Amino acid sequence: MATAGIQTNPDEFQERIDAGIKIEPKDAMPDAYRKTLIRQISQHAHSEIVGQLPEGNWITRAPSLKRKAILLAKVQDEAGHGLYLYSAAETLGVTREQMIEDLLAGKAKYSSIFNYPTLTWADIGAIGWLVDGSAIINQIPICRCSYGPYARAMVRICKEETFHQRQGFEIMLTLSRGTAEQKAMAQDALNRWWWPSLMMHGPSDKDSKHSAQSMKWKIKLFSNDELRQKFVDQTVPQAEFLGLTIPDKELKWNPERGHYDFGQIDWDEFQNIVQGNGPCNQERLQARISAHRDGAWVREAAAAYAQKHPRGARRSA
Amino acid sequence: MSDWPLWEVFIRSQHGLAHKHVGSLHAPDAEMAIKNARDVYTRRNEGVSIWVVRSSDITASSPGDKEPLFDPANSKVYRYPAFYEVPKEIKNI
Ligand SMILES: [Fe+2]
Ligand SMILES: [Fe+2]
Numbered sequence A: 001m002a003t004a005g006i007q008t009n010p011d012e013f014q015e016r017i018d019a020g021i022k023i024e025p026k027d028a029m030p031d032a033y034r035k036t037l038i039r040q041i042s043q044h045a046h047s048e049i050v051g052q053l054p055e056g057n058w059i060t061r062a063p064s065l066k067r068k069a070i071l072l073a074k075v076q077d078e079a080g081h082g083l084y085l086y087s088a089a090e091t092l093g094v095t096r097e098q099m100i101e102d103l104l105a106g107k108a109k110y111s112s113i114f115n116y117p118t119l120t121w122a123d124i125g126a127i128g129w130l131v132d133g134s135a136i137i138n139q140i141p142i143c144r145c146s147y148g149p150y151a152r153a154m155v156r157i158c159k160e161e162t163f164h165q166r167q168g169f170e171i172m173l174t175l176s177r178g179t180a181e182q183k184a185m186a187q188d189a190l191n192r193w194w195w196p197s198l199m200m201h202g203p204s205d206k207d208s209k210h211s212a213q214s215m216k217w218k219i220k221l222f223s224n225d226e227l228r229q230k231f232v233d234q235t236v237p238q239a240e241f242l243g244l245t246i247p248d249k250e251l252k253w254n255p256e257r258g259h260y261d262f263g264q265i266d267w268d269e270f271q272n273i274v275q276g277n278g279p280c281n282q283e284r285l286q287a288r289i290s291a292h293r294d295g296a297w298v299r300e301a302a303a304a305y306a307q308k309h310p311r312g313a314r315r316s317a
Numbered sequence B: 001m002s003d004w005p006l007w008e009v010f011i012r013s014q015h016g017l018a019h020k021h022v023g024s025l026h027a028p029d030a031e032m033a034i035k036n037a038r039d040v041y042t043r044r045n046e047g048v049s050i051w052v053v054r055s056s057d058i059t060a061s062s063p064g065d066k067e068p069l070f071d072p073a074n075s076k077v078y079r080y081p082a083f084y085e086v087p088k089e090i091k092n093i
Helices: A010-018 A031-050 A052-056 A065-090 A096-104 A122-144 A148-176 A180-199 A211-216 A224-242 A267-277 A281-294 A296-308 B030-041 B063-075
Strands: A252-254 A259-261 B006-012 B020-026 B049-054
Touching: A031 A052, A031 A065, A031 A096, A031 A211, A031 A281, A052 A065, A052 A122, A052 A281, A065 A096, A065 A148, A096 A281, A122 A148, A122 A180, A122 A224, A148 A180, A148 A224, A180 A224, A180 A267, A224 A259, A267 A281, A281 A296, B006 B030, B020 B030, B030 B049
Parallel strands: none
Antiparallel strands: A252 A259, B006 B020, B006 B049
Protein backbone atom coordinates (compact mmCIF):
# COMPACT_ATOMS: atom_id res chain seq x y z
CA MET A 1 0.00 0.00 0.00
CA ALA A 2 1.49 3.28 -1.12
CA THR A 3 0.38 5.25 1.89
CA ALA A 4 1.50 2.76 4.52
CA GLY A 5 4.99 4.22 4.59
CA ILE A 6 3.93 7.81 5.26
CA GLN A 7 4.89 8.89 8.74
CA THR A 8 1.83 9.70 10.77
CA ASN A 9 2.02 12.04 13.67
CA PRO A 10 -0.30 10.37 16.19
CA ASP A 11 -1.24 13.68 17.81
CA GLU A 12 -2.17 15.31 14.53
CA PHE A 13 -4.13 12.24 13.57
CA GLN A 14 -6.02 12.28 16.85
CA GLU A 15 -6.74 15.98 16.45
CA ARG A 16 -8.27 15.27 13.10
CA ILE A 17 -10.44 12.55 14.57
CA ASP A 18 -11.45 14.76 17.49
CA ALA A 19 -12.41 17.52 15.07
CA GLY A 20 -14.74 15.08 13.34
CA ILE A 21 -12.83 15.11 10.07
CA LYS A 22 -13.20 11.80 8.27
CA ILE A 23 -10.19 9.75 7.36
CA GLU A 24 -10.12 8.78 3.68
CA PRO A 25 -8.18 6.00 1.92
CA LYS A 26 -5.25 8.13 0.76
CA ASP A 27 -4.78 9.95 4.06
CA ALA A 28 -1.88 9.07 6.30
CA MET A 29 -3.02 6.95 9.23
CA PRO A 30 -1.33 4.98 12.00
CA ASP A 31 -0.70 1.36 11.13
CA ALA A 32 -2.69 0.18 14.11
CA TYR A 33 -5.71 2.21 12.95
CA ARG A 34 -5.47 0.63 9.53
CA LYS A 35 -5.10 -2.87 10.97
CA THR A 36 -7.95 -2.47 13.41
CA LEU A 37 -10.24 -1.28 10.65
CA ILE A 38 -9.23 -4.08 8.29
CA ARG A 39 -10.00 -6.58 11.04
CA GLN A 40 -13.30 -5.00 11.97
CA ILE A 41 -14.62 -4.31 8.46
CA SER A 42 -13.61 -7.71 7.09
CA GLN A 43 -15.21 -9.49 10.08
CA HIS A 44 -18.30 -7.44 9.48
CA ALA A 45 -18.28 -8.40 5.78
CA HIS A 46 -17.83 -12.08 6.62
CA SER A 47 -20.77 -11.86 9.03
CA GLU A 48 -23.04 -10.54 6.29
CA ILE A 49 -21.96 -13.33 3.94
CA VAL A 50 -22.13 -16.21 6.44
CA GLY A 51 -25.32 -14.67 7.80
CA GLN A 52 -27.07 -15.64 4.59
CA LEU A 53 -26.77 -19.31 5.42
CA PRO A 54 -29.13 -19.79 8.38
CA GLU A 55 -31.90 -17.94 6.57
CA GLY A 56 -31.07 -19.44 3.19
CA ASN A 57 -32.04 -22.73 4.80
CA TRP A 58 -35.71 -21.66 4.70
CA ILE A 59 -35.98 -20.09 1.24
CA THR A 60 -37.26 -23.29 -0.35
CA ARG A 61 -39.60 -24.00 2.57
CA ALA A 62 -41.15 -20.59 3.22
CA PRO A 63 -44.87 -21.01 3.93
CA SER A 64 -46.07 -18.89 0.99
CA LEU A 65 -44.81 -17.40 -2.23
CA LYS A 66 -44.98 -13.96 -0.65
CA ARG A 67 -42.81 -14.98 2.31
CA LYS A 68 -40.42 -16.71 -0.04
CA ALA A 69 -39.97 -13.60 -2.21
CA ILE A 70 -39.41 -11.50 0.92
CA LEU A 71 -36.86 -13.89 2.38
CA LEU A 72 -35.06 -14.11 -0.93
CA ALA A 73 -34.89 -10.31 -1.09
CA LYS A 74 -33.54 -10.13 2.45
CA VAL A 75 -30.85 -12.72 1.88
CA GLN A 76 -29.91 -10.94 -1.34
CA ASP A 77 -29.54 -7.70 0.63
CA GLU A 78 -27.16 -9.43 3.04
CA ALA A 79 -24.99 -10.49 0.11
CA GLY A 80 -24.97 -6.86 -1.00
CA HIS A 81 -23.95 -5.74 2.49
CA GLY A 82 -21.04 -8.15 2.42
CA LEU A 83 -19.92 -6.72 -0.91
CA TYR A 84 -20.15 -3.08 0.21
CA LEU A 85 -18.02 -3.95 3.21
CA TYR A 86 -15.39 -5.99 1.38
CA SER A 87 -14.95 -3.00 -0.94
CA ALA A 88 -14.60 -0.65 2.02
CA ALA A 89 -11.95 -2.94 3.53
CA GLU A 90 -10.08 -3.05 0.22
CA THR A 91 -9.60 0.73 0.33
CA LEU A 92 -7.24 0.02 3.26
CA GLY A 93 -4.91 -2.09 1.16
CA VAL A 94 -6.08 -5.64 1.90
CA THR A 95 -7.14 -7.73 -1.11
CA ARG A 96 -10.48 -9.46 -1.56
CA GLU A 97 -8.64 -12.75 -2.17
CA GLN A 98 -6.80 -12.45 1.13
CA MET A 99 -9.99 -11.82 3.09
CA ILE A 100 -11.82 -14.71 1.48
CA GLU A 101 -8.84 -16.99 1.94
CA ASP A 102 -8.73 -16.11 5.66
CA LEU A 103 -12.44 -16.82 6.02
CA LEU A 104 -12.26 -20.16 4.24
CA ALA A 105 -9.15 -21.18 6.18
CA GLY A 106 -11.06 -20.61 9.41
CA LYS A 107 -8.67 -17.81 10.40
CA ALA A 108 -11.14 -14.95 10.18
CA LYS A 109 -14.00 -14.39 12.58
CA TYR A 110 -17.62 -13.64 11.87
CA SER A 111 -20.53 -13.00 14.19
CA SER A 112 -20.99 -16.11 16.33
CA ILE A 113 -24.78 -15.92 16.12
CA PHE A 114 -24.73 -17.45 12.67
CA ASN A 115 -23.44 -20.70 14.13
CA TYR A 116 -26.87 -21.53 15.55
CA PRO A 117 -29.30 -23.62 13.50
CA THR A 118 -32.64 -22.42 12.11
CA LEU A 119 -34.97 -25.20 13.24
CA THR A 120 -38.42 -23.83 12.39
CA TRP A 121 -40.03 -21.12 10.28
CA ALA A 122 -40.41 -19.01 13.43
CA ASP A 123 -36.63 -18.76 13.53
CA ILE A 124 -36.82 -16.61 10.41
CA GLY A 125 -39.13 -14.25 12.30
CA ALA A 126 -36.89 -14.24 15.36
CA ILE A 127 -33.77 -13.58 13.30
CA GLY A 128 -35.27 -10.59 11.51
CA TRP A 129 -36.69 -9.17 14.70
CA LEU A 130 -33.81 -9.87 17.10
CA VAL A 131 -30.67 -10.49 15.07
CA ASP A 132 -31.23 -7.75 12.53
CA GLY A 133 -32.57 -5.64 15.40
CA SER A 134 -29.30 -6.07 17.30
CA ALA A 135 -27.30 -5.46 14.16
CA ILE A 136 -29.14 -2.18 13.54
CA ILE A 137 -28.33 -0.97 17.05
CA ASN A 138 -24.67 -1.85 16.55
CA GLN A 139 -24.50 -0.37 13.07
CA ILE A 140 -26.31 2.95 13.33
CA PRO A 141 -23.47 4.61 15.28
CA ILE A 142 -20.95 3.30 12.73
CA CYS A 143 -22.61 5.56 10.13
CA ARG A 144 -20.74 8.32 12.00
CA CYS A 145 -17.42 6.50 12.44
CA SER A 146 -14.13 8.17 11.52
CA TYR A 147 -13.31 6.16 8.41
CA GLY A 148 -15.16 7.59 5.38
CA PRO A 149 -15.66 4.47 3.24
CA TYR A 150 -16.87 2.42 6.23
CA ALA A 151 -19.24 5.16 7.38
CA ARG A 152 -20.71 5.55 3.89
CA ALA A 153 -21.14 1.80 3.41
CA MET A 154 -22.95 1.70 6.74
CA VAL A 155 -25.39 4.42 5.71
CA ARG A 156 -26.50 2.27 2.79
CA ILE A 157 -26.69 -0.82 4.95
CA CYS A 158 -28.73 0.77 7.72
CA LYS A 159 -31.22 2.09 5.22
CA GLU A 160 -31.80 -1.44 3.96
CA GLU A 161 -31.89 -3.11 7.38
CA THR A 162 -35.19 -1.54 8.41
CA PHE A 163 -37.12 -3.82 6.10
CA HIS A 164 -35.24 -6.84 7.49
CA GLN A 165 -36.32 -6.18 11.03
CA ARG A 166 -39.88 -5.36 10.06
CA GLN A 167 -40.41 -8.50 8.03
CA GLY A 168 -39.13 -10.53 10.98
CA PHE A 169 -41.39 -8.77 13.44
CA GLU A 170 -44.33 -9.27 11.11
CA ILE A 171 -43.68 -13.01 11.01
CA MET A 172 -43.58 -13.09 14.82
CA LEU A 173 -46.77 -11.04 14.99
CA THR A 174 -48.56 -13.36 12.58
CA LEU A 175 -47.45 -16.45 14.47
CA SER A 176 -48.35 -15.07 17.87
CA ARG A 177 -51.83 -14.18 16.65
CA GLY A 178 -52.17 -17.66 15.13
CA THR A 179 -53.02 -21.08 16.58
CA ALA A 180 -51.65 -22.21 19.94
CA GLU A 181 -49.13 -24.30 18.08
CA GLN A 182 -47.94 -21.34 16.02
CA LYS A 183 -47.65 -19.18 19.11
CA ALA A 184 -45.62 -21.91 20.82
CA MET A 185 -43.36 -21.98 17.81
CA ALA A 186 -42.76 -18.24 18.10
CA GLN A 187 -42.03 -18.59 21.83
CA ASP A 188 -39.59 -21.42 21.19
CA ALA A 189 -37.73 -19.33 18.60
CA LEU A 190 -37.54 -16.41 21.02
CA ASN A 191 -36.21 -18.76 23.71
CA ARG A 192 -33.41 -19.93 21.47
CA TRP A 193 -32.45 -16.59 19.85
CA TRP A 194 -32.72 -14.22 22.80
CA TRP A 195 -29.40 -14.88 24.51
CA PRO A 196 -27.36 -15.22 21.32
CA SER A 197 -28.82 -11.86 20.25
CA LEU A 198 -27.55 -10.26 23.46
CA MET A 199 -24.11 -11.70 22.75
CA MET A 200 -24.07 -9.91 19.39
CA HIS A 201 -23.07 -6.67 21.09
CA GLY A 202 -19.77 -8.26 22.08
CA PRO A 203 -18.07 -9.11 25.37
CA SER A 204 -18.99 -7.10 28.42
CA ASP A 205 -17.10 -3.80 28.73
CA LYS A 206 -14.76 -5.05 31.42
CA ASP A 207 -13.54 -7.87 29.14
CA SER A 208 -13.49 -6.00 25.86
CA LYS A 209 -9.87 -5.68 24.86
CA HIS A 210 -10.07 -3.40 21.82
CA SER A 211 -12.71 -1.00 23.05
CA ALA A 212 -10.78 1.90 24.60
CA GLN A 213 -8.54 2.59 21.60
CA SER A 214 -11.39 2.06 19.13
CA MET A 215 -13.51 4.58 20.98
CA LYS A 216 -10.69 7.09 20.94
CA TRP A 217 -10.38 6.60 17.19
CA LYS A 218 -14.16 6.85 16.77
CA ILE A 219 -14.35 3.46 15.15
CA LYS A 220 -16.63 2.60 18.04
CA LEU A 221 -18.97 5.22 19.48
CA PHE A 222 -20.77 3.33 22.25
CA SER A 223 -19.56 0.56 24.51
CA ASN A 224 -20.83 -3.00 24.09
CA ASP A 225 -22.81 -2.85 27.31
CA GLU A 226 -24.46 0.43 26.32
CA LEU A 227 -25.55 -1.04 22.99
CA ARG A 228 -26.82 -4.19 24.68
CA GLN A 229 -28.84 -2.17 27.19
CA LYS A 230 -30.39 -0.20 24.37
CA PHE A 231 -31.38 -3.41 22.63
CA VAL A 232 -32.97 -4.85 25.76
CA ASP A 233 -34.81 -1.64 26.56
CA GLN A 234 -36.38 -1.36 23.16
CA THR A 235 -37.11 -5.06 22.65
CA VAL A 236 -38.86 -5.93 25.93
CA PRO A 237 -42.00 -3.87 25.17
CA GLN A 238 -42.13 -5.42 21.70
CA ALA A 239 -42.08 -8.93 23.18
CA GLU A 240 -44.83 -7.92 25.60
CA PHE A 241 -46.95 -6.71 22.73
CA LEU A 242 -46.47 -10.06 21.00
CA GLY A 243 -47.56 -11.80 24.20
CA LEU A 244 -44.28 -13.68 24.32
CA THR A 245 -42.02 -14.18 27.34
CA ILE A 246 -38.37 -13.28 27.25
CA PRO A 247 -36.45 -16.25 28.70
CA ASP A 248 -34.81 -14.36 31.56
CA LYS A 249 -36.19 -14.60 35.11
CA GLU A 250 -34.08 -11.66 36.24
CA LEU A 251 -35.42 -9.32 33.58
CA LYS A 252 -37.08 -6.42 35.39
CA TRP A 253 -37.67 -2.71 34.91
CA ASN A 254 -35.41 -0.71 37.17
CA PRO A 255 -37.07 2.68 37.75
CA GLU A 256 -33.95 4.11 39.38
CA ARG A 257 -31.75 3.38 36.40
CA GLY A 258 -34.51 3.98 33.90
CA HIS A 259 -33.50 0.72 32.22
CA TYR A 260 -34.31 -2.96 32.35
CA ASP A 261 -32.05 -5.10 34.52
CA PHE A 262 -31.30 -8.45 33.00
CA GLY A 263 -29.57 -11.72 33.84
CA GLN A 264 -26.04 -12.94 33.32
CA ILE A 265 -24.99 -13.87 29.81
CA ASP A 266 -23.33 -17.26 29.46
CA TRP A 267 -19.96 -16.03 28.22
CA ASP A 268 -18.54 -19.56 28.26
CA GLU A 269 -21.04 -20.52 25.59
CA PHE A 270 -20.04 -17.42 23.63
CA GLN A 271 -16.32 -18.20 23.88
CA ASN A 272 -16.93 -21.79 22.95
CA ILE A 273 -18.66 -20.75 19.74
CA VAL A 274 -15.99 -18.17 18.94
CA GLN A 275 -13.45 -20.99 19.33
CA GLY A 276 -15.28 -22.89 16.62
CA ASN A 277 -17.33 -25.32 18.71
CA GLY A 278 -20.85 -24.01 18.13
CA PRO A 279 -23.61 -26.22 16.74
CA CYS A 280 -23.07 -25.14 13.11
CA ASN A 281 -19.51 -23.75 12.86
CA GLN A 282 -18.33 -26.67 10.71
CA GLU A 283 -21.41 -26.64 8.53
CA ARG A 284 -21.20 -22.87 7.88
CA LEU A 285 -17.55 -22.93 6.93
CA GLN A 286 -18.06 -25.99 4.77
CA ALA A 287 -20.93 -24.28 2.95
CA ARG A 288 -18.70 -21.27 2.18
CA ILE A 289 -15.84 -23.50 1.03
CA SER A 290 -18.14 -25.47 -1.28
CA ALA A 291 -19.75 -22.32 -2.66
CA HIS A 292 -16.35 -20.87 -3.42
CA ARG A 293 -15.09 -24.08 -5.00
CA ASP A 294 -18.28 -24.70 -6.99
CA GLY A 295 -18.20 -21.15 -8.30
CA ALA A 296 -14.62 -21.37 -9.54
CA TRP A 297 -15.64 -22.26 -13.11
CA VAL A 298 -17.84 -19.17 -13.32
CA ARG A 299 -14.96 -16.90 -12.35
CA GLU A 300 -12.67 -18.68 -14.80
CA ALA A 301 -15.20 -18.42 -17.61
CA ALA A 302 -15.73 -14.70 -16.96
CA ALA A 303 -11.98 -14.08 -17.00
CA ALA A 304 -11.57 -16.06 -20.22
CA TYR A 305 -14.42 -14.13 -21.85
CA ALA A 306 -12.93 -10.79 -20.80
CA GLN A 307 -9.63 -11.78 -22.32
CA LYS A 308 -11.20 -12.79 -25.62
CA HIS A 309 -13.36 -9.70 -25.85
CA PRO A 310 -11.34 -6.68 -24.79
CA ARG A 311 -13.09 -4.01 -22.86
CA GLY A 312 -16.01 -2.34 -24.55
CA ALA A 313 -15.97 -4.61 -27.60
CA ARG A 314 -19.49 -5.85 -26.94
CA ARG A 315 -20.93 -2.33 -26.53
CA SER A 316 -19.42 -0.75 -29.59
CA ALA A 317 -20.15 -3.76 -31.80
CA MET B 1 -6.93 21.42 -27.55
CA SER B 2 -9.04 18.99 -29.53
CA ASP B 3 -6.32 16.37 -29.10
CA TRP B 4 -6.45 16.77 -25.33
CA PRO B 5 -8.57 14.05 -23.81
CA LEU B 6 -11.77 14.75 -21.95
CA TRP B 7 -11.79 14.17 -18.18
CA GLU B 8 -14.76 13.68 -15.89
CA VAL B 9 -14.46 15.60 -12.64
CA PHE B 10 -15.67 14.38 -9.25
CA ILE B 11 -15.61 16.60 -6.17
CA ARG B 12 -15.95 15.67 -2.52
CA SER B 13 -17.84 18.69 -1.29
CA GLN B 14 -17.47 18.01 2.44
CA HIS B 15 -15.57 15.70 4.72
CA GLY B 16 -17.37 12.40 4.99
CA LEU B 17 -19.36 12.67 1.77
CA ALA B 18 -18.67 10.66 -1.37
CA HIS B 19 -17.21 12.33 -4.47
CA LYS B 20 -19.91 13.55 -6.81
CA HIS B 21 -19.73 14.13 -10.54
CA VAL B 22 -19.73 17.84 -11.32
CA GLY B 23 -18.79 18.04 -14.99
CA SER B 24 -15.88 17.57 -17.37
CA LEU B 25 -12.96 19.38 -18.94
CA HIS B 26 -10.09 18.93 -21.38
CA ALA B 27 -6.50 18.51 -20.19
CA PRO B 28 -3.34 16.92 -21.59
CA ASP B 29 -2.78 14.69 -18.54
CA ALA B 30 -4.20 13.76 -15.14
CA GLU B 31 -2.13 16.26 -13.22
CA MET B 32 -3.24 19.14 -15.42
CA ALA B 33 -6.80 17.87 -15.23
CA ILE B 34 -6.72 18.20 -11.43
CA LYS B 35 -5.25 21.69 -11.67
CA ASN B 36 -7.84 22.74 -14.21
CA ALA B 37 -10.65 21.16 -12.20
CA ARG B 38 -9.55 23.15 -9.20
CA ASP B 39 -9.86 26.37 -11.21
CA VAL B 40 -12.98 25.45 -13.09
CA TYR B 41 -15.04 23.76 -10.40
CA THR B 42 -13.82 24.87 -6.97
CA ARG B 43 -13.35 28.62 -7.11
CA ARG B 44 -15.71 29.07 -4.17
CA ASN B 45 -14.35 26.39 -1.93
CA GLU B 46 -16.77 23.80 -3.25
CA GLY B 47 -14.59 20.89 -2.32
CA VAL B 48 -12.06 19.15 -0.13
CA SER B 49 -10.91 16.60 -2.71
CA ILE B 50 -10.94 16.13 -6.49
CA TRP B 51 -10.98 12.99 -8.62
CA VAL B 52 -10.49 13.02 -12.37
CA VAL B 53 -11.18 10.07 -14.64
CA ARG B 54 -10.64 9.94 -18.37
CA SER B 55 -14.08 10.01 -19.97
CA SER B 56 -13.04 7.24 -22.32
CA ASP B 57 -12.42 5.00 -19.29
CA ILE B 58 -16.05 5.18 -18.24
CA THR B 59 -18.40 2.46 -19.39
CA ALA B 60 -22.00 3.57 -19.17
CA SER B 61 -25.22 1.61 -19.46
CA SER B 62 -27.05 2.61 -22.60
CA PRO B 63 -30.32 4.55 -22.29
CA GLY B 64 -32.09 1.77 -24.19
CA ASP B 65 -31.24 -0.66 -21.39
CA LYS B 66 -33.15 1.35 -18.81
CA GLU B 67 -36.22 -0.89 -18.69
CA PRO B 68 -34.51 -4.27 -18.53
CA LEU B 69 -32.07 -2.96 -15.92
CA PHE B 70 -34.38 -1.17 -13.57
CA ASP B 71 -37.97 -2.23 -14.16
CA PRO B 72 -37.66 -5.58 -12.34
CA ALA B 73 -37.19 -3.71 -9.05
CA ASN B 74 -40.60 -2.02 -9.47
CA SER B 75 -42.57 -5.10 -8.54
CA LYS B 76 -40.47 -5.81 -5.45
CA VAL B 77 -42.30 -3.49 -3.11
CA TYR B 78 -41.47 -5.78 -0.20
CA ARG B 79 -37.94 -4.34 -0.26
CA TYR B 80 -39.33 -1.23 1.43
CA PRO B 81 -40.10 -1.02 5.16
CA ALA B 82 -43.50 0.55 4.48
CA PHE B 83 -44.68 -2.75 3.02
CA TYR B 84 -44.93 -4.24 6.52
CA GLU B 85 -47.63 -3.73 9.06
CA VAL B 86 -46.21 -2.50 12.35
CA PRO B 87 -48.86 -1.73 14.98
CA LYS B 88 -48.88 1.80 16.33
CA GLU B 89 -47.96 0.60 19.82
CA ILE B 90 -44.65 -0.75 18.58
CA LYS B 91 -41.72 1.63 18.89
CA ASN B 92 -38.24 1.43 17.43
CA ILE B 93 -38.83 -0.88 14.52
FE1 LIG C 1 -26.97 -6.94 6.73
FE1 LIG D 1 -30.09 -7.63 7.68
